[in-house]
Amino acid sequence: AQKVTQAQTEISVVEKEDVTLDCVYETRDTTYYLFWYKQPPSGELVFLIRRNSFDEQNEISGRYSWNFQKSTSSFNFTITASQVVDSAVYFCALSGANTGNQFYFGTGTSLTVIP
Amino acid sequence: GAVVSQHPSWVICKSGTSVKIECRSLDFQATTMFWYRQFPKQSLMLMATSNEGSKATYEQGVEKDKFLINHASLTLSTLTVTSAHPEDSSFYICSARDRTALGYEQYFGPGTRLTVT
Numbered sequence: 001a002q003k004v005t006q007a008q009t010e011i012s013v014v015e016k017e018d019v020t021l022d023c024v025y026e027t028r029d030t031t032y033y034l035f036w037y038k039q040p041p042s043g044e045l046v047f048l049i050r051r052n053s054f055d056e057q058n059e060i061s062g063r064y065s066w067n068f069q070k071s072t073s074s075f076n077f078t079i080t081a082s083q084v085v086d087s088a089v090y091f092c093a094l095s096g097a098n099t100g101n102q103f104y105f106g107t108g109t110s111l112t113v114i115p
Numbered sequence: 116g117a118v119v120s121q122h123p124s125w126v127i128c129k130s131g132t133s134v135k136i137e138c139r140s141l142d143f144q145a146t147t148m149f150w151y152r153q154f155p156k157q158s159l160m161l162m163a164t165s166n167e168g169s170k171a172t173y174e175q176g177v178e179k180d181k182f183l184i185n186h187a188s189l190t191l192s193t194l195t196v197t198s199a200h201p202e203d204s205s206f207y208i209c210s211a212r213d214r215t216a217l218g219y220e221q222y223f224g225p226g227t228r229l230t231v232t
Contacts, residue, residue, distance in 0.1 A: 037223075043153075043206055044225040091158065095221075101212070103149070103221065107158045 002027050004094050006106035013082050014114050021077045021109045023092030029053075031097040034068065034075045039089045039108070048090075051075065082113045117143050119211050121224035128199055128231055136194045136227045138209035144189035145211035149221070150182075153206040165192045189214070199231045 003026040013019045025034065036048040049059060051068050059066045063080045079086055092106040118141040128134045138148055146167050151159040163173045163184050171184035183195040192211075196203055208226045 042225075043208075043228065045208065045223045047223075101221070102161060102164070103159075103210070105159045110156075 002029075002094055002096055002102075002104040004092050004104050004106035006090075006092055006109050008109045009107070010110045010112070012112045012114060015084060016081050018078060018080050019082055019111065021079075021090050021092075021111070023075045023077065023106060025073050025075065025092070025094045027094060027096050029096035029098045033095045033101075035093040035095070035103075036066065036075075036077050037091045037093065039091060041088070045091070048077075079111075082111075084113050084115050087111055087113045117211075117213055117220075117222040119209065119222045119224040121207075121209060121227050123227060124225065125228040126230070128229070130200055130231055131198055133195055133197045134199055134229060136196075136207055136209075136229070138192045138194070138211065138224050140190045140211040140213075140222070143211075143213045143215070143222075145192075146189065146214040147212040148186060148192040149210045149212075150184060150192075150194050151208045151210070153208060153226075155206075159208060162194075196229065199229070201231045204229055204231045 005024045032053045034051045038046040056068050065078045067076045089108045089110045091108045094104045095101045120139045122137045126134055148165040150162045152162050153159045161174050162177045163171045165171045165184045165186040167186045167189050173179045181197055186192040206226050206228050209224045210221045213220045
């Protein structure tokens with residue numbers, strides 16, 4: 001079974017603080033892909049990152065960084081020096097090669113950055 | 116980059132009427148498109164998988180006679196909500212898989228907000 005768990009429903013931080021959004025996944029596929037999307041109030045999903053199961057290297061993109069650990073089935077997302085524009089709902093998603101590459105989304109984490 | 120459009124971006128209809136939502140891949144061909152529904156403050160739930168030239172595959176609990184999906188070409192899939200009711204009010208998002216890319220290359224449309232009065 002494919003499942004993505006985002007235990008943090010809502011997070012509030014003060015601007016310039018760092019924040020980490022947690023994502024834990026379950027899959028039986030050996031080949032799978034993990035994603036993070038940002039959904040601002042407009043509703044349109046904004047693609048942030050894709051990581052395949054064979055690449056456990058952490059990635060940094062500006063203020064964003066991702067920590068992928070297969071040993072704990074986690075793919076956490078950290079925003080450094082948060083800004084008000086980071087306020088949005090963030091979704092972690094899983095896509096497995098053996099399930100038609102269907103996307104399984106977590107329940108999302110609503111991030112509010114307070115100025 | 117790959118772009119998926121949806122039309123309309125928002126629609127208000129009266130209870131009992133039908134409404135059609137279009138999903139287009141603008142610069143690539145999509146053999147497979149997916150339709151999702153998102154209620155306020157909830158996650159995206161897959162409704163159906165649409166394959167060009169064949170019948171759509173619906174997820175459990177989704178009424179195929181109520182949510183008609185047609186994928187008539189490699190760039191267009193439509194979702195028709197028939198006899199809409201207020202409980203069908205939701206945000207509908209489509210995604211398209213690029214036929215030339217690996218399976219994980221899916222691109223999401225901007226969504227359509229449906230309000231049934």
